[in-house]
Amino acid sequence: MSAVTGGFGPLLPEERADAATLVRQGFGIPREYFDRSVELFGPGVMRGLRAGPEAGRAGQLVGCAAVWPMEQWFGGRPVPSCGVAAVAVDPAERGRGYGSALMRGLLEEARAGGAALSALYPATLRLYTRLGFGRGGVSFDWSAPPAALSAGPPPGDGWIRRTDASDASELAALRRSLLTTTNGLVERNEGLWSFALCPDGVPSDVYTLGGAGGPEGYVAVAPPADRKLNVADLCLLSSRAVRLAQGFLAGYRAQVDRVTWRGGPDDPLVLLAPERGVRADACDEWLLRILDLPRALESRGYPPGVAGELILEVSDALFPENSGSFRLRLSEGRASVRPLRRAPNGAEKAGVKPDDAVLSLSIGALASLYSGHKGPHVLRQVGLLRGGEDAVALAARFFSGPAPWMPDRF
Ligand SMILES: CC(C)(COP(=O)(O)OP(=O)(O)OC[C@H]1O[C@@H](n2cnc3c(N)ncnc32)[C@H](O)[C@@H]1OP(=O)(O)O)[C@@H](O)C(=O)NCCC(=O)NCCS
Numbered sequence: 001m002s003a004v005t006g007g008f009g010p011l012l013p014e015e016r017a018d019a020a021t022l023v024r025q026g027f028g029i030p031r032e033y034f035d036r037s038v039e040l041f042g043p044g045v046m047r048g049l050r051a052g053p054e055a056g057r058a059g060q061l062v063g064c065a066a067v068w069p070m071e072q073w074f075g076g077r078p079v080p081s082c083g084v085a086a087v088a089v090d091p092a093e094r095g096r097g098y099g100s101a102l103m104r105g106l107l108e109e110a111r112a113g114g115a116a117l118s119a120l121y122p123a124t125l126r127l128y129t130r131l132g133f134g135r136g137g138v139s140f141d142w143s144a145p146p147a148a149l150s151a152g153p154p155p156g157d158g159w160i161r162r163t164d165a166s167d168a169s170e171l172a173a174l175r176r177s178l179l180t181t182t183n184g185l186v187e188r189n190e191g192l193w194s195f196a197l198c199p200d201g202v203p204s205d206v207y208t209l210g211g212a213g214g215p216e217g218y219v220a221v222a223p224p225a226d227r228k229l230n231v232a233d234l235c236l237l238s239s240r241a242v243r244l245a246q247g248f249l250a251g252y253r254a255q256v257d258r259v260t261w262r263g264g265p266d267d268p269l270v271l272l273a274p275e276r277g278v279r280a281d282a283c284d285e286w287l288l289r290i291l292d293l294p295r296a297l298e299s300r301g302y303p304p305g306v307a308g309e310l311i312l313e314v315s316d317a318l319f320p321e322n323s324g325s326f327r328l329r330l331s332e333g334r335a336s337v338r339p340l341r342r343a344p345n346g347a348e349k350a351g352v353k354p355d356d357a358v359l360s361l362s363i364g365a366l367a368s369l370y371s372g373h374k375g376p377h378v379l380r381q382v383g384l385l386r387g388g389e390d391a392v393a394l395a396a397r398f399f400s401g402p403a404p405w406m407p408d409r410f
Pocket residue numbers: 001025026027086087088089090093094095096097098099100101120121122123124126127
């Protein structure tokens with residue numbers, strides 16, 4: 001791949017139409033949808049890459065992407081992250097290194113701006129894994145015939161009310177319990193809320209579910225169409241909320257053949273489905289990039305009651321600051337990370353004791369371990385991690401927790 005020298009930076013207003021064309025060619029997204037997304041996330045999210053003199057069209061836009069700051073929750077704590085979407089290179093210029101240059105530009109900028117992580121949904125893997133992304137978690141498309149969700153009469157001690165969702169703050173307050181008890185979910189900004197509640201630009205109707213103590217969840221449903229009911233967004237915080245949602249969705253059984261929704265591997269509607277017929281129609285994997293290793297490890301939470309020390313030997317071709325040996329110390333649900341100096345001879349690491357538990361892995365494999373998406377045993381089995389029994393067992397305890405997932409697609 002030839003080295004490219006074009007300029008990376010914020011998308012200029014006069015480049016917007018060209019960027020819309022790149023995104024149309026990359027994703028089939030019409031101009032109106034592109035404009036709506038840019039307005040929702042703010043024009044400041046767009047970045048552009050211009051060709052350098054090597055291309056014979058110096059200064060012209062050859063690639064674009066969207067990047068925005070967000071908090072992603074791991075172990076009950078928010079970690080400063082950045083979302084990346086709409087990565088597109090001019091079809092006439094693909095395969096020349098522009099996609100990689102664009103990604104490098106935005107990862108460097110995000111890291112310098114304080115992001116410890118970056119997350120994206122990949123359309124192609126090689127581009128991103130070479131830049132240090134690892135598999136971070138999943139997003140399931142579930143579906144079921146409504147009758148498969150019916151668990152008898154709705155609970156008598158609960159209520160369902162249609163809610164005005166023009167202000168998402170009440171929903172955000174409910175959703176916060178999910179953020180703190182699972183892994184991988186992102187705190188939504190206005191753009192992500194709009195994507196969640198108005199898929200394809202059509203507003204869904206939101207129903208809050210609860211009991212005497214107040215709301216315990218919500219269901220947002222798009223208008224039924226083509227004998228399908230699409231649950232645009234879902235948050236069920238109690239067994240009563242699940243039973244209310246089951247009854248609510250089963251109530252559509254005369255109108256639709258299937259109900260669809262997004263969720264994680266341990267989805268409450270799936271876990272409590274009383275009848276067969278629930279299906280995983282798709283499982284997308286999202287990728288995670290650790291941009292700032294100490295910050296990422298120190299920001300997330302860890303299981304209470306797990307304590308100990310691991311030496312992480314990490315390789316990162318893009319950010320040398322993440323490469324080398326780090327002492328990761330865990331106690332009371334928090335981590336501290338100390339880089340270990342290289343010994344003067346350059347070979348041995350100063351400060352590593354003979355009985356230290358040492359794990360060696362790439363920054364991409366560390367992302368899978370960090371999120372909890374892949375455990376150290378399987379990473380070692382496939383050659384993505386090296387370490388002795390004690391180190392692997394300790395890492396399994398450090399990074400245990402709910403399987404990471406995220407319903408938001410961007
Ligand atoms: C994916 C895309 C951004 C890559 O841009 P690019 O300038 O061609 O990327 P690079 O030249 O830096 O290539 C980097 C790697 O990407 C992969 N790649 C390149 N073009 C690709 C394509 N058309 N399809 C799939 N993968 C591709 C290759 O694996 C390449 O590695 P290689 O050199 O070992 O073959 C570009 O193909 C594109 O705009 N695709 C359509 C939109 C899209 O899918 N975006 C990604 C959304 S997450």
